[in-house]
Amino acid sequence: MINRHDARLVDKADAVLADMENSQQIKHELTKSMIELNSSVHTSVLELHKELSFLARNVREVAWQHGCDVTGGGRHLDGDWREQVISDLQRHQNLAVRYGYITKMACVFGQHIHIGVQDGDEAIYLCHALIPYLPHLVALSASSPWLDGVDTSFSSSRFTGQNAFLNSELIENLYNWEEFTAFYNEMVDIGIIKSIKDIYWYVRPQPALGTIEIRICDMPLTIFHAAMLTGYSKILAQSLLANRVNIVKKHHAIEKYNIFNARRDGLQASYVSTLNNQRQPLASHMLHTVENLSLFTHNDEDNYVLQYIAKYVKKGANDSDRIRSMIKRAMDLNTVMERMRKMLLSAPKSYKK
Structure with missing residues (x-):
C-alpha cells in the first residue's frame, strides 16, 4: 500500500480493511503496509484474472478514500524496513517476538x-x-x-x-x-x-x-x-x-x-x-x-x-x-512507483475479456 501523494509505503491496512465488505478474501498480512487478496477456487485462469481484478478494484476504491493505493512488485523500491509496523494479528505479533528485525525486513510482496x-x-x-x-x-x-x-x-x-x-x-x-x-x-x-x-x-x-x-x-x-x-x-x-x-x-x-x-x-x-x-x-x-x-x-x-x-x-x-x-530513463523512484501503480490492472490489448 502506497501513499497517493509521494508513493511511499503507508500503514493504512487497518483503515482500508475496516471499510471492506468482502473481508473473507481481503485480509491483513504481516505488516500494516500490505494487504492479502485471496481468490476463490478456479478451473479457468481467465476467470481467476477477472475475480482478482474485481477484488483489486474494490480495494483501490476504498484505499483512495484513505489517501492511498495498491501496487504490484516484489518490494517497494526504497521502503525502509525499520519503519514497518507489524499487524495486530496474534500470529504476526508472535512472529515479531520470535524473529525480531527479520519480521520487518519481510515486508516483501509475493x-x-x-x-x-x-x-x-x-x-x-x-x-x-x-x-x-x-x-x-x-x-x-x-x-x-x-x-x-x-x-x-x-x-x-x-x-x-x-x-x-x-x-x-x-x-x-x-x-x-x-x-x-x-x-x-x-x-x-x-x-x-x-x-x-x-x-x-x-x-x-x-x-x-x-x-x-x-x-x-x-x-x-x-x-x-x-x-x-x-x-x-x-x-x-x-x-x-x-x-x-x-x-x-x-x-x-x-x-x-x-x-x-x-x-x-x-x-x-x-x-x-x-x-x-x-x-x-x-x-x-x-x-x-x-x-x-x-x-x-x-x-x-x-x-x-x-x-x-x-x-x-x-x-x-x-x-x-x-x-x-x-x-x-532518469525517472525518480516515486515516479517509477506511480507507473507501477498504474500497471496493476492493465492487460494485453489482444486479451479478450
Missing part, C-alpha cells in the same frame, strides 16, 4: 499459487517434481530489483526477506505423506513449529485446503501476468502428474544454483540440467518446456497461457528489467 491435489502422496510428489521448474517462476515473476533505494544487482531480491525464517527453501528429504506426517508431528512435539504456516518451503502441502502452495514468486506488476503464471504452474503440475518423473534422493546443490541464477539474472540466467549436468540458457530450458507442454494441452485457454509465456520469454525482459529501464 504471489502464492495453490493447485489442488488428490491426496497427500500426490502433494509431496509435486513438492519435489516442481523443483526443476522453480527457476522459471522466479525469472518470470521477478519484480524486486531495488532495496532501500539501491540497485541490488538481482532480478529478484525478495528472497532475503523470506529465507531468513526457519524451515524455508526446498522441501526436506521426505518422499510420501507418511514421512511428511511423521516429520510434521516431530517438529510440533519438539516445539520448532506450531502449524503448517511455520513451514516456509518454496512448495509446501496445504492439507486444510487440499492443495500444494507454490511460494517462490514475486508479486508481478500486473494481475494479468500473475494469472498467467498460475496457468503455467497448473499446466506444469498436470503434466508432471500425467507423466510421472522419478524422484531421486540426492543433494539439491544444482537446483539451488539454478534458483540463485534466476534470482540474480532473471530471464538472462544460465541453467544446469540435473539430468546430464549440461549448462544452457534458462530461457532455452523454458522454451523447450513450453514446447513439450504444448503437446500435452488440449484446450484454448492452456494454449493461450503457453503462447503468452513463450512470447514473454522471447522478449527477454521481465518486470525487474522494466523497472530498471524506467530508472535509467
Whole structure:
C-alpha cells in the first residue's frame, strides 16, 4: 500500500480493511503496509484474472478514500524496513517476538499459487517434481530489483526477506505423506513449529485446503501476468502428474544454483540440467518446456497461457528489467512507483475479456 501523494509505503491496512465488505478474501498480512487478496477456487485462469481484478478494484476504491493505493512488485523500491509496523494479528505479533528485525525486513510482496491435489502422496510428489521448474517462476515473476533505494544487482531480491525464517527453501528429504506426517508431528512435539504456516518451503502441502502452495514468486506488476503464471504452474503440475518423473534422493546443490541464477539474472540466467549436468540458457530450458507442454494441452485457454509465456520469454525482459529501464530513463523512484501503480490492472490489448 502506497501513499497517493509521494508513493511511499503507508500503514493504512487497518483503515482500508475496516471499510471492506468482502473481508473473507481481503485480509491483513504481516505488516500494516500490505494487504492479502485471496481468490476463490478456479478451473479457468481467465476467470481467476477477472475475480482478482474485481477484488483489486474494490480495494483501490476504498484505499483512495484513505489517501492511498495498491501496487504490484516484489518490494517497494526504497521502503525502509525499520519503519514497518507489524499487524495486530496474534500470529504476526508472535512472529515479531520470535524473529525480531527479520519480521520487518519481510515486508516483501509475493504471489502464492495453490493447485489442488488428490491426496497427500500426490502433494509431496509435486513438492519435489516442481523443483526443476522453480527457476522459471522466479525469472518470470521477478519484480524486486531495488532495496532501500539501491540497485541490488538481482532480478529478484525478495528472497532475503523470506529465507531468513526457519524451515524455508526446498522441501526436506521426505518422499510420501507418511514421512511428511511423521516429520510434521516431530517438529510440533519438539516445539520448532506450531502449524503448517511455520513451514516456509518454496512448495509446501496445504492439507486444510487440499492443495500444494507454490511460494517462490514475486508479486508481478500486473494481475494479468500473475494469472498467467498460475496457468503455467497448473499446466506444469498436470503434466508432471500425467507423466510421472522419478524422484531421486540426492543433494539439491544444482537446483539451488539454478534458483540463485534466476534470482540474480532473471530471464538472462544460465541453467544446469540435473539430468546430464549440461549448462544452457534458462530461457532455452523454458522454451523447450513450453514446447513439450504444448503437446500435452488440449484446450484454448492452456494454449493461450503457453503462447503468452513463450512470447514473454522471447522478449527477454521481465518486470525487474522494466523497472530498471524506467530508472535509467532518469525517472525518480516515486515516479517509477506511480507507473507501477498504474500497471496493476492493465492487460494485453489482444486479451479478450
